[in-house]
Amino acid sequence: MAFARNQWFVAAYGGEVGRDLLARTVLGEALVLYRTEAGQAVALSDRCVHRRYPLSASRLDGDTIVCGYHGFTYDAGGGCVFVPGQQRIPRTARVLWYPVVEQDSFVWVWIGDRDQADPAAIPRAPWLADPRYAVVRGMESLDARYGLLVDNLMDLSHETYLHGGYIGTPEVADTPITTEVDEDKGVVYVSRHMDDSACPPFYAQSTGIQGRITRWQDIEYHPPCLYLLHSRIAPHGVYPPADGPDSAAFHAEIVYAITPSKEHTTYDFWAVARDFAIDDETVSEYLRTSNHTVVMQDVTALNLLERVIAAEPDRYQELSINIDTGGLAARRILARMVESGAPEGSLR
Amino acid sequence: MTDRVYRVRWMPGTDTLFGVCHCGAERTTQEPVELWDWLLGHPAGHEPPHGATNDQPRDTARVPA
Numbered sequence: 001m002a003f004a005r006n007q008w009f010v011a012a013y014g015g016e017v018g019r020d021l022l023a024r025t026v027l028g029e030a031l032v033l034y035r036t037e038a039g040q041a042v043a044l045s046d047r048c049v050h051r052r053y054p055l056s057a058s059r060l061d062g063d064t065i066v067c068g069y070h071g072f073t074y075d076a077g078g079g080c081v082f083v084p085g086q087q088r089i090p091r092t093a094r095v096l097w098y099p100v101v102e103q104d105s106f107v108w109v110w111i112g113d114r115d116q117a118d119p120a121a122i123p124r125a126p127w128l129a130d131p132r133y134a135v136v137r138g139m140e141s142l143d144a145r146y147g148l149l150v151d152n153l154m155d156l157s158h159e160t161y162l163h164g165g166y167i168g169t170p171e172v173a174d175t176p177i178t179t180e181v182d183e184d185k186g187v188v189y190v191s192r193h194m195d196d197s198a199c200p201p202f203y204a205q206s207t208g209i210q211g212r213i214t215r216w217q218d219i220e221y222h223p224p225c226l227y228l229l230h231s232r233i234a235p236h237g238v239y240p241p242a243d244g245p246d247s248a249a250f251h252a253e254i255v256y257a258i259t260p261s262k263e264h265t266t267y268d269f270w271a272v273a274r275d276f277a278i279d280d281e282t283v284s285e286y287l288r289t290s291n292h293t294v295v296m297q298d299v300t301a302l303n304l305l306e307r308v309i310a311a312e313p314d315r316y317q318e319l320s321i322n323i324d325t326g327g328l329a330a331r332r333i334l335a336r337m338v339e340s341g342a343p344e345g346s347l348r
Numbered sequence: 349m350t351d352r353v354y355r356v357r358w359m360p361g362t363d364t365l366f367g368v369c370h371c372g373a374e375r376t377t378q379e380p381v382e383l384w385d386w387l388l389g390h391p392a393g394h395e396p397p398h399g400a401t402n403d404q405p406r407d408t409a410r411v412p413a
Contacts, residue, residue, distance in 0.1 A: 176358035176360060178355070178356065179356040180353055180354065180356070181387075182353050183351070183370070184351045320380055322358055322363060322365060322380060324380055325365065325380040325383075328384050332384060332388060
């Protein structure tokens with residue numbers, strides 16, 4: 001599966017990047033991430049130019065990385081400032097640096113032509129760094145191509161079957177969706193509004209709602225990396241007021257960053273931000289544990305699916321139905337991004 | 349300039365999808381692949397009904413908001 005280059009991708013949470021060297025592979029490119037003494041996040045190629053030793057297996061000296069094999073030393077811009085045993089530093093002694101932006105608790109890196117990197121193009125997930133929300137989060141490594149996670153998240157009807165007893169109820173699969181594609185903004189929207197639904201344990205336990213609910217799921221997918229699910233939970237029949245805040249409802253902002261690592265592996269960053277019981281650590285622990293369980297149910301299923309697909313011939317004829325309308329739109333936008341980000345001459 | 353937005357509504361109580369292009373052209377189908385082929389193929393085969401726009405499809409009674 002091809003990658004969409006010339007795009008921003010989440011490489012890590014800000015809290016993962018510090019004074020230890022962190023290795024991540026994004027779109028097949030090995031990166032080393034760290035934070036300078038002044039607090040700036042840095043991403044460099046994770047291969048010493050000399051004999052390809054991983055810099056992530058080396059050590060920091062101030063803001064420089066000293067290669068753990070022969071001591072080649074690189075500054076935060078990837079320039080080599082020391083080579084062993086000689087005065088002259090070869091002109092080509094440098095490693096690639098990557099544009100980095102920290103935003104909404106994520107460390108975004110630009111993979112592609114650096115001249116095209118525009119931080120303003122990074123989609124937002126402001127709840128993750130908003131004190132009015134409580135956030136639980138994690139990251140799982142998926143042994144599956146990133147497109148399988150996109151398919152999974154764009155069609156939430158799977159909640160009924162894969163996540164029953166956690167977030168799935170019969171109404172999810174039974175409720176028709178609406179889908180929109182905004183070509184200019186590059187966003188796919190999928191909405192599923194359930195007027196009268198059972199309350200799954202995930203929300204019954206965390207909100208305390210007894211009985212049936214009105215449950216809205218509004219997806220915003222900003223290809224290739226950021227997926228937002230605006231989840232509105234309210235007692236049955238309670239809708240947002242015409243004016244003023246929607247204070248009778250509970251809101252959870254479910255955020256995923258889908259970052260291709262290698263062809264058949266993916267980083268699955270997940271977070272749940274909520275505007276209720278924000279100081280209640282019991283609720284946080286419950287949601288952290290439950291959502292981790294849900295994510296791992298997806299990981300297990302997608303890893304299995306990857307093995308099945310990898311063993312099949314290309315262009316296996318799959319079947320798409322109405323529930324796939326949003327996922328199909330996402331695939332098309334991704335395919336277009338792959339094409340537009342491909343190096344010149346690589347397309348027919 | 350308004351955004352180029354494609355909209356697909358799944359008609360309640362049916363298996364029918366109703367697609368509206370940003371140009372106002374409409375199509376109903378039960379095949380999402382075919383519908384996206386047609387929508388994203390704009391302007392090929394797109395003939396908006398008289399007076400219809402993306403925000404105001406011709407048959408608003410049939411198309412839920």
